[in-house]
Amino acid sequence: xxxxxxxxxxxxGRAGAKPPRLDVPESDLPAELLRDALPLPEVSEVDVxxxxxxxxxLNYAIDKGFYPLGSCTMKYNPKINxxxxxxxxxxxxxxLQDVSTVQGALYVIYQVQEYLKAIGGFAGVxxxxxxxxxxxxxxxxxxxxxxxxxxxTRRDTILVPDSAHGTNPASTSMSGxxxxxxxxxxxxxxDLEALKRQCGPHVVGLMLTNPNTLGMFEExxxxxxxxxxxxxxxxxxxxxxxNALIGVMRPGDVGFDVMHFNLHKTFSTPHGGGGPGAGAVxxxxxxxxxxxxxxxxxxxxxxxxxxxxxxxxxxxxxxxVKAFWGHFAMLVRxxxxxxxxxxxxxxxxxxxxxxxxxxxxxxxxxxxxIPYDRLCKHEFVAEGHLPDAPDVxxxxxxxxxxxxGVHPPTNYFPLIVKEAxxxxxxxxxxxxxxxxxxxxxxxxxxEARTQPELLHEAPHHSPVRxxxxxxxxxxxxxxxxxx
Amino acid sequence: MVYIPHTDEERRQMLATxxxxxxxxxxxxxxxxFRYPDLDLPEPVAELEVLQELQGLAEFNLNANAVxxxxxxxxxxxxxxxVVDAIISRGEFYTAYTPYQPEISQGTLQAIFExxxxxxxxxxxxxxxxxxYDGATATAEAVVQALNVFRLKRKKVVLAPTVHPLYRAVxxxxxxxxxxxxxxxxDASVSLDDLIAMxxxxxxxxxxxxxxxxxxxxxxxxxxxxxxxxxxxxxxGVAVNPLSLALFTPPGALGADIVMGEGQPLxxxxxxxxxxxxxxxxxxxxxxxxxGRLVGETTDVEGRRAFVLTLTAREQHIRRARATSNICTxxxxxxxxxxxxxxxxxxQGLRQIAELNYHKAHYAAARIAELEGYEVGTARPFFNEFxxxxxxxVAEVNEHLLxxxxxxxxxxxxxxxxAMENAMLVAVTEMNSRAEIDEFVEALAEFEAEE
Numbered sequence: 025x026x027x028x029x030x031x032x033x034x035x036x037g038r039a040g041a042k043p044p045r046l047d048v049p050e051s052d053l054p055a056e057l058l059r060d061a062l063p064l065p066e067v068s069e070v071d072v073x074x075x076x077x078x079x080x081x082l083n084y085a086i087d088k089g090f091y092p093l094g095s096c097t098m099k100y101n102p103k104i105n106x107x108x109x110x111x112x113x114x115x116x117x118x119x120l121q122d123v124s125t126v127q128g129a130l131y132v133i134y135q136v137q138e139y140l141k142a143i144g145g146f147a148g149v150x151x152x153x154x155x156x157x158x159x160x161x162x163x164x165x166x167x168x169x170x171x172x173x174x175x176x177t178r179r180d181t182i183l184v185p186d187s188a189h190g191t192n193p194a195s196t197s198m199s200g201x202x203x204x205x206x207x208x209x210x211x212x213x214x215d216l217e218a219l220k221r222q223c224g225p226h227v228v229g230l231m232l233t234n235p236n237t238l239g240m241f242e243e244x245x246x247x248x249x250x251x252x253x254x255x256x257x258x259x260x261x262x263x264x265x266x267n268a269l270i271g272v273m274r275p276g277d278v279g280f281d282v283m284h285f286n287l288h289k290t291f292s293t294p295h296g297g298g299g300p301g302a303g304a305v306x307x308x309x310x311x312x313x314x315x316x317x318x319x320x321x322x323x324x325x326x327x328x329x330x331x332x333x334x335x336x337x338x339x340x341x342x343x344x345v346k347a348f349w350g351h352f353a354m355l356v357r358x359x360x361x362x363x364x365x366x367x368x369x370x371x372x373x374x375x376x377x378x379x380x381x382x383x384x385x386x387x388x389x390x391x392x393x394i395p396y397d398r399l400c401k402h403e404f405v406a407e408g409h410l411p412d413a414p415d416v417x418x419x420x421x422x423x424x425x426x427x428x429g430v431h432p433p434t435n436y437f438p439l440i441v442k443e444a445x446x447x448x449x450x451x452x453x454x455x456x457x458x459x460x461x462x463x464x465x466x467x468x469x470x471e472a473r474t475q476p477e478l479l480h481e482a483p484h485h486s487p488v489r490x491x492x493x494x495x496x497x498x499x500x501x502x503x504x505x506x507x
Numbered sequence: 508m509v510y511i512p513h514t515d516e517e518r519r520q521m522l523a524t525x526x527x528x529x530x531x532x533x534x535x536x537x538x539x540x541f542r543y544p545d546l547d548l549p550e551p552v553a554e555l556e557v558l559q560e561l562q563g564l565a566e567f568n569l570n571a572n573a574v575x576x577x578x579x580x581x582x583x584x585x586x587x588x589x590v591v592d593a594i595i596s597r598g599e600f601y602t603a604y605t606p607y608q609p610e611i612s613q614g615t616l617q618a619i620f621e622x623x624x625x626x627x628x629x630x631x632x633x634x635x636x637x638x639x640y641d642g643a644t645a646t647a648e649a650v651v652q653a654l655n656v657f658r659l660k661r662k663k664v665v666l667a668p669t670v671h672p673l674y675r676a677v678x679x680x681x682x683x684x685x686x687x688x689x690x691x692x693x694d695a696s697v698s699l700d701d702l703i704a705m706x707x708x709x710x711x712x713x714x715x716x717x718x719x720x721x722x723x724x725x726x727x728x729x730x731x732x733x734x735x736x737x738x739x740x741x742x743x744g745v746a747v748n749p750l751s752l753a754l755f756t757p758p759g760a761l762g763a764d765i766v767m768g769e770g771q772p773l774x775x776x777x778x779x780x781x782x783x784x785x786x787x788x789x790x791x792x793x794x795x796x797x798x799g800r801l802v803g804e805t806t807d808v809e810g811r812r813a814f815v816l817t818l819t820a821r822e823q824h825i826r827r828a829r830a831t832s833n834i835c836t837x838x839x840x841x842x843x844x845x846x847x848x849x850x851x852x853x854x855q856g857l858r859q860i861a862e863l864n865y866h867k868a869h870y871a872a873a874r875i876a877e878l879e880g881y882e883v884g885t886a887r888p889f890f891n892e893f894x895x896x897x898x899x900x901v902a903e904v905n906e907h908l909l910x911x912x913x914x915x916x917x918x919x920x921x922x923x924x925x926a927m928e929n930a931m932l933v934a935v936t937e938m939n940s941r942a943e944i945d946e947f948v949e950a951l952a953e954f955e956a957e958e
Contacts, residue, residue, distance in 0.1 A: 026613070026812055030621050030850045041588035041851040043859040047941040051869035053862075054888040057726060059756045063628050064854040072590055072851045076618070076843075080599035083614035087598030093607075100510055101602050104554045110592075113565025116572035119582050119780030120918060122909065128567035129779050142547045154640035154781070155836035157823065161681075168684055194823035194833035198651070200684025203828040241536040272534055273541050288836065292510075295604040297615040298800065298839025299638075300782035316680070343680035347581060347643035347673040347769075348780030356561065363560070364509055366551030371543070376511050378533045383521040399536055426611055434607075437824070454512040455521060481808075486610035488813040496805035496817040500794070502634050504624035 026488070027078050031504045034065040040072055063506055082487045083297070084431050090457050094403045094434035094446025095189065095237060097267045097289030099377075102364070105292065105357035114356055119348040123334055129352065130333035133320040136304070136355045139362050140285055143370065144263075145276025146306030148338075150315045151350040156264055158345060159284025159303030160195035160231070165342045166282055166307060166314040167229045167258045168199060173314070173340055176256070183222055183230040183252075185214050187238060187438045192231045192262060201228055208440055212238045212396035214248050223251055229258035229281070235265045235401035237438040237446070239381065249279040258282065258311075266290045267450065268378055268401035271371030281308045291358035302354040313340040318349070376451035377402040380458055384449055387462035391469045395441055403448035405441050413472035418443035420479035421468055423490065427483045428464045509551070571777060571915055575943040577871075579892050579934025580720070580918035581642065581671050582780065583772050585750075586860075586937055587848070591774045594847045595840055605800075605839070609815040610807075615839070616814035619802040622846040629752045629849075630766040631759025632788035636799035638838040639785025642746060642769025643677040646670065646714065648787065648798050648832060649744040649765045650678055653712035654685065655796040655831060656742060661711040667702055668692040669719035670746060672923040678714075695924045699725060706738040712765075713738075716746040717758065721920070722885045722892035722932065724755065731762025742793075749773055749786060751890040753861035765789045774848025775841055784841035795821060798832030863937040864891035867944065871935045874948045880955040884930060892934045894920065894927075898955050901931045907957075912950045 067075075084091070091098035109115065117126055137149040153159040164182065171179045182196040185206045193203040204222055209215040214232070230252045234242045242248060252259050261275045261283030267290045269275070275283050287293050287302035295301070307315060317337025326332035335349075365373065378401050385404045389397060392406040408418025422432035422445070434446040449458055471478050483489060513521075522528060534542060552560070576584050595601060599614060606612030606619075619637045626635035639645035650664055664682075666675060666689050675692055682689070691702050691713075699715075706713055713734050718724045727745065734743045744765035745758040750772040758766045770784030771777075789797050795818070803817030823830040852860060868891045876883045880898035897904045901919035908914040917933040924930070935944065 027617065029617070029624075030846075031624065034853075038853075039855050040853050041590065041856055043852070043856055043863060044586070044937060046863060046866060048867050048870035048944070050866050051873075053754070053865065054724075057724060057755045057888065059752070059754065059760070062753055062854055062858060064625065064852075064857060065850055066853045066855065067850060069588075069590055069851060072847060073593065075850070076594045076847060077597070079614035079617055080594075080597045081614065082612075082617075083599040083603050084608070084611035085599045086602035091604075093604060096604055098604060102510060104558065106596065106601075108558060108561045111561055111565045112572065113568045113570045114561065115776050115778055116570040117568055117779040118571040118576065118578050118584065118777050118915065120578055120580055121569065121571060121915060122905065125569035125909070125915070126779065128564035131564055131567070132561075139548060145544070154644070154838075155834075157833040157835045158640060158644075161833055165680065165683065190823040190825070190827045190830070191833050191835050193828035194826075194830040197828045197830075198681075198833050200682075200686070243536065246538060269537075271546055272543060273537050274544050277541050277544060278538075286836075294601045294840070295836075296601050296838075296840030297603045297612075297618075297843065298605040299837040300640075300839070300841060301836040303836075342683065344643075344673060344676050345680055346677060346781075347641050347671070347783075351781040352779040353776075353782060360557050360561065363549070363552050363557045364554065367546035367548035369509065369551050370546065370548070372508050372511055375530045375533070376513060379513070379518065379521055379525075379530055382525045382533060386525050399533065422608070423610070426608065431611070432608055452510050452512070455517040483610050487613050488610055488807040488811055489809055491609050491807050491813050491815045492805045493815055493817070496803035496815050500791070500817070501804040502620070502623055502794075502801055502817070503627045504621070 029504055030065045030067060030075055033067050033071050033075060036066060038066040038068055040067055040069050089430055090453060090461055091431040092433050092447045092449050093431060094448040095264060097448060097450055099292055099450040100452035101292055101294040102361060105360050108360045109353045109356045115353065127333060130320045132356055132359050133349060134333055136359050137320060140304050140306055143270055144283055144306040145274030147309040148312035148315055149304055149306045150319060151304045151355055152316050152345055153303035153305055154346055154351055155299060155301035156284055156286045156303045157191040157195055159305045160191055161198055162305050162316055162345050163260050163282040163284060164195050164199040166311050167260065168201060169314050169342050170311055171228060178225055179228045181226045182228050187236050187440055188231060188233055189237060189262060189264060211243065212240045213243050216244055216247060219248065219251055223255040225256060227255055227257040229260050231260040231262060233262035233265060235268050238396050238405050239400040239403035240396060241401055245278060264289060265402060268374055270374050271367060272374045276308060281311060287354055287358040292361040293354045293357040300351050300354060302351045313338045314342055316343060316345045317341040373451050380449040380451060380453055384447065384458050384462055388465050391466055403446060405438065406445045406447065407441060407443050408435060408445040409443035410469055410472055413476060416472040416476050416479050418445050420482065424468050424479045424482040425464065427485050430461055430464060574913050574915060575947055576915040577917050577933050577935060577947055578915050580932055581769060582777055583934060583936055584777060584938045585772055587774050587776060588851050590851050591844050591847045595844050600843055601840055606816060613813060616802050618843050618846050620804065620814050622842045623802060625846060625849045626786050626788050629749055629757065630788045631757035632766050633791045634794050635788040636797055636801055637842045639787055639799060640838060641783040641785045643674040645767040645785030645787045646674040646746050647678045647681040649714065649767050650682060650712060652765060652793065652796050653742040656793060657711050661709050662686060663688045663710045665691040665702055665705045665710055665713040667715045668695045668697060669721055670714055670716040671720045674746060695926060703733050706734055706741050708739050710738045710741045712742040712744050714744045718748060718751055718890045721894050722889040724888050724890055727758055727761045748890060750861050753857040754865060770845050773845040775844055782838060782841055784838045784845055794818065796831055799834055800837060860937055867939055868893060868935040871944045875951065878952050878955065881951060891936055892932060895931045895933050897929045897931055898958055900929055904931065904954055907954045908950050914947055914950055
């Protein structure tokens with residue numbers, strides 16, 4: 025028997041947290057609008073604490089161990105971030121307070137904008153988007169509006185390489201534009217000939233992940249950007265893989281027109297079991313006027329030395345992409361981290377993320393096929409399909425890793441690699457952790473040859489074992505039933 | 508180096524294994540002219556220094572939790588039981604990611620299942636996702652769902668002018684490439700009947716808010732039936748304050764097709780606007796058009812109950828350009844916070860909190876109505892927010908409240924509704940003691956007397 029549902033712990037009449045007493049006269053409640061039963065659980069505070077604490081213990085997390093989930097940059101989340109984000113004078117602010125009463129908060133937002141401009145080589149940054157995909161949609165809408173504003177109304181297509189994250193094409197179609205996929209060449213780059221064939225006056229832009237989802241730096245980056253600019257299009261950078269580049273290369277310098285940053289990947293804000301993230305977007309000079317608003321700017325009447333900050337919405341803004349000013353508490357965390365790193369520290373982050381990935385790649389490449397085996401950046405993609413263990417799949421290897429107490433890599437992505445295992449160790453893992461993971465991978469390869477059933481049935485030592493996912497989808501049970 | 512554990516010796520060994528001498532050689536695939544730019548960033552500081560810096564910056568802010576505050580308009584000051592932060596501060600929860608590996612993510616998955624159940628119970632709906640970024644994007648996604656239900660063939664949306672102005676703005680942002688006709692929001696005085704009359708067979712959805720942005724609580728009995736009939740299946744989406752649903756009949760019990768909104772009142776701090784929580788619930792028949800994560804119950808190979816992400820074929824990582832939405836990272840930890848909050852307060856506690864809000868708001872409104880020069884502009888009943896017509900522009904009243912009394916006043920409605928000159932939206936919650944309310948009322952009276 026696993027942990028009961030909170031509803032199953034309910035006892036009629038039991039109360040948890042105690043609200044304050046009523047200190048004003050009661051007013052009549054409108055009988056015709058009142059609801060019937062409110063069927064929420066009735067549990068005590070200690071029930072709540074134990075229930076959720078027991079649930080927490082069923083989770084794997086970075087704080088428990090190695091978490092090489094490719095494309096997600098599961099680096100250590102510094103504890104100081106959690107302390108600064110909870111400083112009462114930052115956490116207790118209402119988003120609509122008069123700007124004169126939130127100058128400290130606006131300073132933090134302003135600085136995050138400025139830091140990201142410096143790191144990315146951009147002319148403007150918005151911190152409003154809530155997550156990476158949200159930043160993508162923001163960027164696509166900015167590109168769309170830029171063309172329309174110039175009277176160029178024929179453009180309706182975004183080019184997306186076949187190695188891209190699924191959010192790229194989804195963000196494009198959500199913005200009302202068409203997607204055309206560009207194949208990869210045998211070295212894992214964008215196929216230049218195929219790209220040339222698709223360039224034209226219908227192209228809004230290209231969405232390019234660099235390093236790409238194979239973990240490799242685009243070898244023809246300048247040609248790709250020139251081709252797109254040459255046909256009047258713009259180049260969007262998916263900054264999900266920015267951990268490989270911070271301090272080493274500024275995308276804006278190379279010609280990227282727009283890029284989102286994932287503060288929850290590169291800048292150490294926690295992933296929270298699925299969020300919240302933060303997806304700031306940087307743009308080049310010609311796109312600054314289209315950013316979602318408002319931005320925090322220095323009041324022209326004040327000076328850097330004696331600053332006063334105000335909100336301002338860019339003149340041709342695409343409009344707000346969410347309510348208020350972004351995930352402020354995540355910005356405080358990212359700011360804390362960026363202050364502690366400085367420019368030199370950021371360079372070290374990228375260097376050691378790339379060092380760990382290449383070291384691990386070299387340790388396992390004789391056993392696990394690596395289809396594009398060249399210098400990688402922050403991650404690499406191996407095949408979870410071993411020549412001498414034909415019926416073992418990436419899924420089996422991933423599940424067997426759980427038995428060894430580590431988190432599996434991303435699997436079955438990118439789609440262009442058969443049985444993909446996408447491995448991103450991040451810079452916060454020591455040589456010992458990386459060595460240990462390599463040893464486990466090699467041992468599992470040995471098991472795959474000698475005892476494949478051990479892998480097919482894995483995991484053996486987790487809180488639950490393999491799940492019936494077909495049943496979950498067919499007999500859709502998505503809520504507790506009171507009957 | 509902070510957060511990088513490598514020693515010089517280890518770095519040498521690792522580089523040797525790779526077959527290079529210097530770490531910079533790992534970046535030779537980057538064109539040289541772009542490599543190692545000079546970053547214009549300040550020098551690094553230590554943990555203590557950044558803590559002190561941010562504590563110092565906080566001194567330049569006025570903490571809304573530390574003074575009488577009557578500002579709402581979509582973000583509310585509520586009591587958050589200590590147990591909420593205790594649970595969401597567990598590293599097992601906050602340093603995990605999306606539960607792609609269910610065998611080692613049952614904690615997150617079961618908590619999401621419980622959240623879905625709690626939201627369904629609150630809203631009276633059949634299926635809830637987990638989650639959207641905030642109330643604004645949840646409302647925009649309701650429009651997108653309705654468009655998808657009609658396979659993008661219906662291009663008209665009726666939008667009430669009393670839906671939160673930022674939610675409406677975000678709907679326009681999200682749909683700007685879709686060629687929609689959005690009607691209804693131009694005239695703030697339009698009635699519910701007028702809005703229903705705008706629904707036709709080209710209308711994908713009618714979007715309302717209840718209590719609406721001006722605090723007014725409306726009876727939605729019969730509205731869904733009229734909308735469905737007039738538009739031959741037009742969807743009704745209602746944005747709600749979830750705390751109000753502890754007292755009032757939820758839209759789900761009245762036939763609404765989508766119920767969504769801002770989950771911040773459910774145990775999330777103000778945090779200067781985020782991260783908050785977009786909650787979202789709909790009918791089972793629309794589950795395939797719904798965006799976002801969904802957890803379902805199943806069993807493992809040993810027959811034990813377990814939970815797993817389900818119907819993922821709707822999502823971007825499977826369906827790419829044809830996904831229902833691009834959403835990936837969502838508000839996972841805020842989902843957990845709301846789940847703990849609703850569990851901790853439970854059936855009785857949540858209703859008590861809602862009643863406190865109701866009674867305190869009505870007490871405040873009754874006292875303000877007695878003041879010379881002020882008028883309450885929202886008819887009873889309302890929930891915890893109402894309009895006050897002031898004797899002068901709201902900016903001036905608020906300046907007086909802040910400068911003379913260190914009170915954060917209400918929201919200036921003329922920003923969004925030019926016809927509503929001098930109109931202040933006042934929010935009162937369980938955080939406002941009677942003494943605070945009385946102080947606020949006296950400060951308003953003093954302002955009028957000084958005019």
